[in-house]
Amino acid sequence: MAGWDQFMTERDREHNEARGKKEPFGFGTKPALIMIDFYYGALGLTRQPLMEQIKTHPGGMGLEGWAAVDQAAILLEAARKNGIPVVHVTKLDRDNAVGWAKRVARKRQSDASDAKLSDELKARSAEIVAEVAPLEHELILRKAAPSAFNGTILPHMLQSWGIDTLIACGESTSGCVRATVVDGTTHSFKMGVVEECTFDRTEMSHWVNLFDLDAKYADVVKLAGAIAYFEQVGSAAAAAAASV
Amino acid sequence: MAGWDQFMTERDREHNEARGKKEPFGFGTKPALIMIDFYYGALGLTRQPLMEQIKTHPGGMGLEGWAAVDQAAILLEAARKNGIPVVHVTKLDRDNAVGWAKRVARKRQSDASDAKLSDELKARSAEIVAEVAPLEHELILRKAAPSAFNGTILPHMLQSWGIDTLIACGESTSGCVRATVVDGTTHSFKMGVVEECTFDRTEMSHWVNLFDLDAKYADVVKLAGAIAYFEQVGSAAAAAAASV
Amino acid sequence: MAGWDQFMTERDREHNEARGKKEPFGFGTKPALIMIDFYYGALGLTRQPLMEQIKTHPGGMGLEGWAAVDQAAILLEAARKNGIPVVHVTKLDRDNAVGWAKRVARKRQSDASDAKLSDELKARSAEIVAEVAPLEHELILRKAAPSAFNGTILPHMLQSWGIDTLIACGESTSGCVRATVVDGTTHSFKMGVVEECTFDRTEMSHWVNLFDLDAKYADVVKLAGAIAYFEQVGSAAAAAAASV
Amino acid sequence: MAGWDQFMTERDREHNEARGKKEPFGFGTKPALIMIDFYYGALGLTRQPLMEQIKTHPGGMGLEGWAAVDQAAILLEAARKNGIPVVHVTKLDRDNAVGWAKRVARKRQSDASDAKLSDELKARSAEIVAEVAPLEHELILRKAAPSAFNGTILPHMLQSWGIDTLIACGESTSGCVRATVVDGTTHSFKMGVVEECTFDRTEMSHWVNLFDLDAKYADVVKLAGAIAYFEQVGSAAAAAAASV
Numbered sequence: 001m002a003g004w005d006q007f008m009t010e011r012d013r014e015h016n017e018a019r020g021k022k023e024p025f026g027f028g029t030k031p032a033l034i035m036i037d038f039y040y041g042a043l044g045l046t047r048q049p050l051m052e053q054i055k056t057h058p059g060g061m062g063l064e065g066w067a068a069v070d071q072a073a074i075l076l077e078a079a080r081k082n083g084i085p086v087v088h089v090t091k092l093d094r095d096n097a098v099g100w101a102k103r104v105a106r107k108r109q110s111d112a113s114d115a116k117l118s119d120e121l122k123a124r125s126a127e128i129v130a131e132v133a134p135l136e137h138e139l140i141l142r143k144a145a146p147s148a149f150n151g152t153i154l155p156h157m158l159q160s161w162g163i164d165t166l167i168a169c170g171e172s173t174s175g176c177v178r179a180t181v182v183d184g185t186t187h188s189f190k191m192g193v194v195e196e197c198t199f200d201r202t203e204m205s206h207w208v209n210l211f212d213l214d215a216k217y218a219d220v221v222k223l224a225g226a227i228a229y230f231e232q233v234g235s236a237a238a239a240a241a242a243s244v
Numbered sequence: 245m246a247g248w249d250q251f252m253t254e255r256d257r258e259h260n261e262a263r264g265k266k267e268p269f270g271f272g273t274k275p276a277l278i279m280i281d282f283y284y285g286a287l288g289l290t291r292q293p294l295m296e297q298i299k300t301h302p303g304g305m306g307l308e309g310w311a312a313v314d315q316a317a318i319l320l321e322a323a324r325k326n327g328i329p330v331v332h333v334t335k336l337d338r339d340n341a342v343g344w345a346k347r348v349a350r351k352r353q354s355d356a357s358d359a360k361l362s363d364e365l366k367a368r369s370a371e372i373v374a375e376v377a378p379l380e381h382e383l384i385l386r387k388a389a390p391s392a393f394n395g396t397i398l399p400h401m402l403q404s405w406g407i408d409t410l411i412a413c414g415e416s417t418s419g420c421v422r423a424t425v426v427d428g429t430t431h432s433f434k435m436g437v438v439e440e441c442t443f444d445r446t447e448m449s450h451w452v453n454l455f456d457l458d459a460k461y462a463d464v465v466k467l468a469g470a471i472a473y474f475e476q477v478g479s480a481a482a483a484a485a486a487s488v
Numbered sequence: 489m490a491g492w493d494q495f496m497t498e499r500d501r502e503h504n505e506a507r508g509k510k511e512p513f514g515f516g517t518k519p520a521l522i523m524i525d526f527y528y529g530a531l532g533l534t535r536q537p538l539m540e541q542i543k544t545h546p547g548g549m550g551l552e553g554w555a556a557v558d559q560a561a562i563l564l565e566a567a568r569k570n571g572i573p574v575v576h577v578t579k580l581d582r583d584n585a586v587g588w589a590k591r592v593a594r595k596r597q598s599d600a601s602d603a604k605l606s607d608e609l610k611a612r613s614a615e616i617v618a619e620v621a622p623l624e625h626e627l628i629l630r631k632a633a634p635s636a637f638n639g640t641i642l643p644h645m646l647q648s649w650g651i652d653t654l655i656a657c658g659e660s661t662s663g664c665v666r667a668t669v670v671d672g673t674t675h676s677f678k679m680g681v682v683e684e685c686t687f688d689r690t691e692m693s694h695w696v697n698l699f700d701l702d703a704k705y706a707d708v709v710k711l712a713g714a715i716a717y718f719e720q721v722g723s724a725a726a727a728a729a730a731s732v
Numbered sequence: 733m734a735g736w737d738q739f740m741t742e743r744d745r746e747h748n749e750a751r752g753k754k755e756p757f758g759f760g761t762k763p764a765l766i767m768i769d770f771y772y773g774a775l776g777l778t779r780q781p782l783m784e785q786i787k788t789h790p791g792g793m794g795l796e797g798w799a800a801v802d803q804a805a806i807l808l809e810a811a812r813k814n815g816i817p818v819v820h821v822t823k824l825d826r827d828n829a830v831g832w833a834k835r836v837a838r839k840r841q842s843d844a845s846d847a848k849l850s851d852e853l854k855a856r857s858a859e860i861v862a863e864v865a866p867l868e869h870e871l872i873l874r875k876a877a878p879s880a881f882n883g884t885i886l887p888h889m890l891q892s893w894g895i896d897t898l899i900a901c902g903e904s905t906s907g908c909v910r911a912t913v914v915d916g917t918t919h920s921f922k923m924g925v926v927e928e929c930t931f932d933r934t935e936m937s938h939w940v941n942l943f944d945l946d947a948k949y950a951d952v953v954k955l956a957g958a959i960a961y962f963e964q965v966g967s968a969a970a971a972a973a974a975s976v
Contacts, residue, residue, distance in 0.1 A: 007251050009447040011294070016446075018298055023350040050255070054262055092885070106267040144885040145430040146460075153824070153876040153883040159676045174456045182423050186389040188647045202260075202459075203253040208452035212418045215446075216390075336641070388641040397580070397632040397639040403920045432891045495739050497935040499782070504934075506786055511838040538743070542750055594755040633918040634948075662944045667914050674877040690748075690947075691741040696940035700906045703934075704878075 003195070004211035007204055024219045027229055028164030028190050029236070033079040034087045036148060036170030036177050038069060038132050041091065041125030045118075050201065057121065058113040061171060064206075065199045071223055072169050072197040073131045078227040080135070082234025085161055088134045089141045089148045089170070089180075093126035146179035155187055165190040167226055168218075169197035174205035181218050191218035194226045247439070248455035251448055268463045271473055272408030272434050273480070277323040278331045280392060280414030280421050282313060282376050285335065285369030289362075294445065301365065302357040305415060308450075309443045315467055316413050316441040317375045322471040324379070326478025329405055332378045333385045333392045333414070333424075337370035390423035399431060409434040411470055412462075413441030418449035425462050435462035438470045491683070492699035495692055512707045515717055516652030516678050517724070521567040522575045524636060524658030524665050526557060526620050529579065529613030533606075538689065545609065546601040549659060552694075553687045559711050560657050560685040561619045566715040568623070570722025573649055576622045577629045577636045577658070577668075581614035634667035643675060653678040655714055656706075657685035662693035669706050679706035682714045735927070736943035739936055756951045759961055760896030760922050761968070765811040766819045768880060768902030768909050770801060770864050773823065773857030777850075782933065789853065790845040793903060796938075797931045803955055804901050804929040805863045810959040812867070814966025817893055820866045821873045821880045821902070821912075825858035878911035887919060897922040899958055900950075901929035906937035913950050923950035926958045 008016065043065045044053055050062025079086050114122070126142070134140050141152045148154050158166065166189045168181055177198055184191045193213055200206035214220040221229075252260065287309045288297055294306025323330050358366070370386070378384050385396045392398050402410065410433045414421055421442055428435045437457055444450035458464040465473075496504065531553045532541055538550025567574050602610070614630070622628050629640045636642050646654065654677045658665055665686055672679045681701055688694035702708040709717075740748065775797045776785055782794025811818050846854070858874070866872050873884045880886050890898065898921045902909055909930055916923045925945055932938035946952040953961075 004448075007448045007452070012446050012448055015294060015298070018295065019302060020353070023353045025350060050259060051262065054259070058263060106269060109264070109267045144888045146426055147430070150430055151883070151885040151888055156674075156676070156876045156883055175460055179426050182390055182426070186391070186394055186644075188644070202256050202455075204248075204251045204256055204448075204452055205456055205459075208251070208448055209456070211446075212449055212453070215449075216419055388644045395639070395641040395644055400632045400639055400918075400920070430888075432888070492936075495936045495940070500934050500936055503782060503786065506783065507790060508841070511841045513838060538747060539750065542747070546751060594757060597752070597755045634914055635918070638918055663948060670878055670911050670914070674879070674882055690744050690943075692736075692739045692744055692936075692940055693944055693947075696739070696936055697944070699934075700937055700941070703937075704907060 002211070004207040007208055007211075022214065025190055027167075027192060027219070029233065030162050031165035031167055031192075031229070031233060032085040032087060032158060032161065032163045033076065033230075034089060034148060034154075034166055034168045034170075034180065035072065035076065035128075035132055036089045036168060036180055037091065037172075038072065038088075038129050038170055039090045039125065040121060040127050040129060042171055043069065043129055045121055045124070056116050056118070058116060059201075061199055061201050065171060068169070068171070068197050068199040069129055069131050072194075075169060075194055075197050075223060075226055076132050078230045079167075082230045083237055084167075084230050084233060085163070086134070086138045087141060087148075087154065087157070088128055088132075088138060089143060089152075089176070090128055091126045092142050092144055143176075146176050147183040148176065148180040149183035149187060158187075158189065163189070165192065167192040167194060167229075169194045171199050172205075173198050173200040174202065174209045175200075178209050178213060181213050185217040192226065192229075193218050193220045194223055195220055196223045246455070248451040251452055251455075266458065269434055271411075271436060271463070273477065274406050275409035275411055275436075275473070275477060276329040276331060276402060276405065276407045277320065277474075278333060278392060278398075278410055278412045278414075278424065279316065279320065279372075279376055280333045280412060280424055281335065281416075282316065282332075282373050282414055283334045283369060284365060284371050284373060286415050287313065287373055289365055289368070300360050300362070302360060303445075305443055305445050309415060309445075312413070312415070312441050312443040313373055313375045316438075319413060319438055319441050319467060319470055320376050322474045323411075326474045327481055328411075328474050328477065329383075329407070330378070331383045331385060331392075331398065331401070332372055332376075333387060333396075333420070334372055335370045336386045336388055387420075390420050391427040392420070392424040393427035393431060402431075402433065407433070409436065411436040411438060411473075413438045415443050416449075417442050417444040418446065418453045419444075422453050422457060425457050429461040436470065436473075437462050437464045438467055439464055440467045441470075490699070492695040495696055495699075510702065513678055515655075515680060515707070517721065518650050519653035519655055519680075519717070519721060520573040520575060520646060520649065520651045521564065521718075522577060522636060522642075522654055522656045522658075522668065523560065523564065523616075523620060524577045524656060524668060525579065525660075526560065526576075526617050526658055527578045527613065528609060528615050528617060530659055531557065531617055533609055533612070544604050544606070546604060547689075549687055549689050553659060556657070556659070556685050556687040557617055557619045560682075563657060563682055563685050563711060563714055563718075564620050566718045567655075570718045571725055572655075572718050572721060573627075573651070574622070575627045575629060575636075575642065575645070576616055576620075577631060577640075577664070578616055579614045580630045580632055631664075634664050635671040636664070636668040637671035637675060646675075646677065651677070653680065655680040655682060655717075657682045659687050660693075661686050661688040662690065662697045663688075666697050666701065669701050673705040680714065680717075681706050681708045682711055683708055684711045685714075734943070736939040739940055739943075754946065757922055759899075759924060759951070761965065762894050763897035763899055763924075763961070763965060764817040764819060764890060764893065764895045765807065765962075766821060766880060766898055766900045766902075766912065767804065767808065767860075767864055768821045768900060768912055769823065769904075770804065770820075770861050770902055771822045771857065772853060772859050772861060774903055775801065775861055777853055777856070788848050788850070790848060791933075793931055793933050797903060800901070800903070800929050800931040801861055801863045804926075807901060807926055807929050807955060807958055807962075808864050810962045811899075814962045815969055816899075816962050816965065817871075817895070818866070819871045819873060819880075819886065819889070820860055820864075821875060821884075821908070822860055823858045824874050824876055875908075878908050879915040880908065880912040881915035881919060890919075890921065895921070897924065899924040899926060899961075901926045903931050904937075905930050905932040905941045906934065907932075910941050910945060913945050917949040924958065924961075925950050925952045926955055927952055928955045929958075 044060045047066045053060035166184050181191050288304045291310045297304035410428050532548045535554045541548035654672050776792045779798045785792035898916050
C-alpha cells in the first residue's frame with residue numbers, strides 16, 4: 001500500500017483500480033542527483049518536532065525534515081561513490097537578490113514570521129545543512145523561483161554533462177520539489193523522486209504530491225531502489241572504462 | 245470549512261491552526277481570465293459519470309468536469325461583459341507537434357488508452373467544448389507543456405496588455421492548472437484560481453492541489469468572488485472612461 | 489575571399505589574420521532545416537528592386553530577398569528528398585497576438601509605414617511565399633519575438649525529434665536569423681547558416697552578421713555544402729534502414 | 733555622421749536616407765544600468781594594444797576595451813550618484829559550471845588559445861576589473877549564455893525593482909551586449925546602449941552591431957546623453973521624496 005492511499009476517497013480508489021497499475025516511465029543511463037533546498041532556513045539549526053519548532057520558526061519542517069536529511073545523506077554517498085554528478089539547490093542569500101517568496105509574499109504574515117527567527121538562523125538561512133553539505137567540486141545553484149530550472153544554469157549544465165535522468169529529493173514536496181520535477185519533465189528529462197528523502201510540513205500535501213508526480217511526471221522510488229540504480233550506473237561506467 | 249479540510253491529518257489541522265488564517269495575496273487592477281484545457285479530449289463528447297466514462301475514455305474527467313464547465317461559462321460571461329481579456333488554452337492538434345504527454349508517456353498504457361477512443365473523440369480531442377468556446381477575437385494558445393507559460397506567447401501577451409492579475413480555471417487542478425499557476429507566480433503575476441470552475445479526475449488531488457496553491461502561490465476564490473472582482477474592474481474602467 | 493572581407497578595416501584584417509583560419513564547429517548526424525520568415529510582409533507580393541519597393545513597402549527586402557527565396561527552394565527540396573525535418577517560421581497573424589515589433593515599435597514611423605501598404609499585402613503579410621510554402625505535415629511556428637526559440641514549441645519539437653543540428657536560412661540576417669542562431673547555440677544545438685538563402689535589407693548588416701555568426705555561434709556554409717550535408721545524412725539513413 | 737556610416741555600401745546609404753531619420757524608442761522612468769562582461773579575461777591584466785595583446789592573450793580586446801572601461805567608470809558613478817540600480821554581469825568562474833563558449837567551442841583553437849594565457853590571467857579571468865568593480869550591495873550575475881537574461885535571475889530582479897528601462901554597456905558589442913539587448917527588447921524593456929562604454933575586438937562588428945541594435949531594438953546613445961538621463965531620473969526621485 002502506498003503512503004498516499006490513506007488520503008484517497010472511495011471514488012479515487014475505485015477509479016485508480018479501474019485504470020490499473022502504472023507502467024514506470026523508466027530511467028536512462030546518465031543520471032544526475034539534485035538535492036533541493038536542504039538549508040537551515042527550512043530545517044532549523046537544531047532538530048525539533050514540528051509543533052515545537054513553529055513557535056520560534058514558523059516555516060520549519062519538523063523532525064520529518066531531519067529524517068529525510070539522514071536518508072538523503074545515504075543517497076548522496078551512493079551518488080558520489082558511483083560517479084553520479086550532484087547538483088545542490090538553495091535559495092538566494094543576499095538582500096539585493098529577491099526570491100519569488102518575497103516577490104509575491106503575504107507581507108504581513110511573512111514579516112511576523114521573520115520577526116520570530118533568531119539572528120543566527122536568519123544569517124545561516126540559505127546555508128545547506130552539514131549532513132548533506134556540498135563538496136568543493138559540486139555545483140551549487142541559488143534560485144529565485146520554485147523550480148530549479150528557472151533562472152539558473154541547470155538546463156545548460158545537464159545538457160553539457162549529457163544527463164538524461166534527474167533523481168530529485170529535498171523539500172518541500174509540494175513546493176520546490178514539485179515545481180522542479182514538472183519543469184524537468186517539460187525539458188524531457190526522465191525524472192525520479194526518492195520518497196524517504198523528500199519532505200513537507202503538511203502530511204497530506206507530501207503524500208498527494210508524491211501521488212501526482214508519480215501519476216503524471218516521474219517515477220517515485222524508494223531509497224533502496226535509487227541506490228540500486230546508482231550502483232548499476234556506476235558498475236556500467238566502471239565496466240566501460242575497463243574495456244577501453 | 246474548506247473542501248481540503250477532509251484530507252488533512254490530525255497533525256496537519258493542528259499545524260494549520262497554529263499558523264493562523266492566511267492573509268490573501270490580493271488581486272490587482274488589470275486582470276485577464278485564463279481558461280485551461282476545456283477540450284473534448286478531457287471532457288468527452290457526452291456527459292457521463294467518471295466510472296462509466298473511463299470504460300471508453302480512460303482519461304475522462306466525469307460529471308465533475310461538466311459541472312465545472314457550466315460554472316466556467318458563467319465566469320466567462322462575466323469576464324466578457326466587463327471587458328476582461330480572455331485567453332483560451334488547449335493542446336496541440338497536429339501529429340507533427342508532440343505535446344509533453346507524448347514525449348514522456350508511459351507508451352504502452354497510453355497506446356492502450358488511445359485504442360479505446362472513438363474516431364470522433366480522437367478527431368475533436370483538442371477542440372474546446374461549445375459551452376465555453378472562444379470568440380473570434382479571443383486569444384487561443386496551444387501548448388506542448390503542462391504550463392501555459394511554457395513555449396507560448398502568453399508572457400508577451402500579458403505584458404503587452406498590461407495585465408497584473410491572472411484568474412485561472414479549468415483542468416486538471418493537479419496538472420496544467422497547477423503548473424500554470426506556479427509559473428504565473430514565478431513571473432510575478434497575482435494569481436487567482438476559481439474553485440467551482442476547476443476540476444480533476446482524482447478528488448484528493450483536486451482538493452489538496454487547491455490547498456497547496458492557496459498556501460503558496462494564489463488566492464483560491466469562489467465563483468461569486470471572482471465575478472464580483474470582474475464587475476468591480478469593469479465598473480472602474482467604465483467610470484474612468486466616463487470621466488475623460 | 490569572404491563576402492564580409494570588404495567591410496573589414498585594416499586593423500580587422502590584420503587581427504583576423506593573426507588569429508588564424510577558423511576551425512569549423514561541425515555538424516551532427518540528425519539535422520533539421522529551419523526556414524525563417526519567408527513571408528510576403530517582408531518580400532512583397534511582386535519582385536521589385538529595393539529602392540523601387542520601399543516607395544510602397546518601406547520594410548521590403550528587394551530583389552536580394554527573392555534571389556534568396558529561389559535558392560532556399562532548392563535547399564528545401566534537398567531537405568525533403570533526404571528526410572530532413574523542416575520547420576517554417578512566420579509572424580503572428582491575428583490582431584490579438586502582438587509581435588515584439590509592435591510592442592516596442594517606433595509607433596509614428598511604424599504607422600506611417602503601414603499606411604503605405606496595399607490591403608492585399610496587409611492581409612497576406614504573414615503568409616509564407618509560394619516558392620517555399622510548407623507542406624501539410626511540416627511544422628509552422630508563429631513567433632512573437634525575434635528568436636524562433638522564444639515563446640514557441642521549437643525546443644520541445646527538436647528535442648522530441650532527437651535533432652542535434654539546426655540549419656537556418658531566411659530573413660533578416662541581422663534580425664530573426666541572428667536571434668534564432670544565437671538561441672540555438674545557447675540551447676547547445678550545432679548551428680549552420682546557408683549564405684545564399686539568407687538575406688537582409690542592409691548590405692553591411694547582412695555580411696557583418698554572417699561574419700559574427702561564423703565567428704562565434706555557427707558554421708556559415710554555401711548552398712552546395714548544405715545540400716551535400718543533407719544528402720550525406722539521407723544516404724546514411726537509407727543505408728541504416730536497408731541494413732535492418 | 734554616425735560611426736557606422738563608414739561601413740555602409742552606396743545602396744545602404746541610399747536606402748537609409750530614403751527611410752528617414754529614426755524616431756527614438758525612448759526611455760522610461762525607472763532605469764537600471766547593466767555592466768556586461770568587464771572582466772580581466774577579456775581586457776587582460778595590463779593595458780596593451782590589440783595586436784600586441786593577442787600574442788599572449790588571443791581573446792583580448794586591446795586598448796579600445798580599456799578606453800571603454802574608463803568611460804564606463806564615469807557612467808557607473810553617475811548611476812550610483814542618482815540611485816540607479818546597477819547589475820554587473822560576468823562569466824562562470826568554476827570548472828564545474830561550463831559556459832556556452834565551452835559547450836559549443838572550436839575545441840582545438842580554444843585549447844591553443846588557453847595555452848597561451850598566464851596562470852594569473854586564468855585565475856582572475858572572471859574577475860571584474862578594478863575600475864568598475866561592484867560595490868558590496870550591487871547584484872552580480874554569472875551567466876552561461878551570451879545573453880544576461882538566460883539562466884539568471886535578471887528578469888525576476890528587474891521585475892521586483894519595477895524597472896522599465898535597461899541601459900547596457902560592456903563587451904562585446906557583437907556578442908553578449910547584442911544578445912542581452914535583443915532579449916531585453918523581447919522581454920519588453922526599453923533598451924539603451926551607451927556607445928563609448930561598449931567595445932569589440934573587431935571594428936566593423938562593433939559599429940555594425942550598434943547600427944543593428946539602434947535600427948531594431950534599442951536607442952544607441954552617447955555617454956553624455958546617458959548621464960543626463962540618469963540625472964533627470966535622480967532629480968525626479970529626489971523631488972518626489974522631498975514632496976512627501
